[in-house]
Amino acid sequence: MEYLQFMIIMLFSPLIQGVIKKLKANMQGRVGPGIFQTYYDLIRLCRKDMVVSRVSSWIFKATPYIVFTSTIAAAMIVPVITTRSGPGVMGDFIALIYIFALGRFFMALAGLDTGTAFGGEGSSREMTVAVLVEPMMMLSLFTAAISAGSTNVARIAEVQNVLYSPSHVLALSAFMVAIVAETGRVPVDNPDTHLELTMIHEGMILEYSGRYLALMEWAHYMKQMLLFTVAVDIFFPLGISKDMEITSLAISSALYLLKMFFMAVLMATIESTRAKVRFFQLPALLGGAFVLAVLSLLTYIMMGK
């Protein structure tokens, strides 16, 4: 049973995206699409024909599958409602970050593969952001790892039960910035436009259509929910089930639902209240978050909590 936890992420990730979109629309005074719209979009895309450029190579066709499966592989590592995650012993969060990197690498290659200007632009921007985000993510998770004595996400979720120390708050704030950057949300990237000046993630998948586009989008939603889950597991593991009892699983699921809703509200608030940063000012924002992560590690080492 516990092997099937990743199905939760797989099935509900479009819902999270829909909820965020709805909340954002409401905050901006619009009605917005229904929360199930993302599912309809995915189904619609699956039914459509694909247009594949003649000049593209096998990389273009393989990338959607690689991105999708690598995201699923990452989802298998992370405990969602119970820390008894079977495949969790295979990898820790370092593996998780590098599985993400694999997907990102192929996505950037596919952006370059079709030879359009926007694809190349998106790939180059994505890689620039990734260089800044990856070490920050690592450092902020290392703080949690040191205090839990393990780099395994499930172990951290089991051991960790306090947030009440400065180092964890600093690590959490750095990790939040990392999530915003990784999921392509507003201060870093604008998920709603196809405007050539702003897009990063959209630029890379611009050439995709039909089923491939559906896979890429779905993988993106999954990655987003996965990152939320990692944040929740590591920094708010309160109530996560440690066994397979029905009652504790029910409590854990209810709390998980609440936490995800909270994350959705947080993301929608950030997106509605912040303006998009110019691309060349991004290093200042991400560098600041990196310093936060460094400080959290230092503070942890010095204060011992």
Next chain:
Amino acid sequence: MKNWIQAFSIIDFISVGILLTVIAMNALKRLESYVRAYTLNSWLLSSLIAIVAFMVGETHLYVASVTTLVSKGIVIPWFLRKIVRQTKVTHDAEPYISNTLSLTISGILVAVVYTSLSQGIFVTGFSKNVLQISIAVILIGLFSMITGRKAITQVIGLLFMENGLFLAGFSLTFGMPVIIELGILFDMLMGVIILGIFAVQIKRVFISSDLDKLTTLKG
């Protein structure tokens, strides 16, 4: 109440907050934000002293807390804001090096302080990290004085250094006698007023408050 303060490690949070506000100065761009960071820093300092006073039951620390709040948290920021408003043309800080680099360097400064002061002298023992943080605040304040181009950023850097010194003295000895603290505060106030008037005068004579222009003397 005392248990709560200990359980939620509030002293640690406030001291890290003091460190963050001084580091934030390297991430900010506008002079008003600098003043706001300084105000926040002073408020945190004042509340830290008040909490420690409550924990150890020393009456004269309350006096120190209140005077800090009034002078550094209210009067000096108000005066600084006035100066910033008077130097109208540009409110950008325009430091010599980029924000990212100065953030990185201040991170390195904190690391150096943390490693070199890992075995400190902790007489008071309410929090062994306060001394490290205060030294880090002093160094980062000095660093932002070096990199600041405007006269007003130097004043704010100096004020941050003074806050750091105050915190260091406080963490080592539970604060100096009240009369000395009042003297230092008065000094501080006078210093800020004089420096502020200087900044406005520099601005008036040289049309800009950029300190580079001071090298070309005018009679």
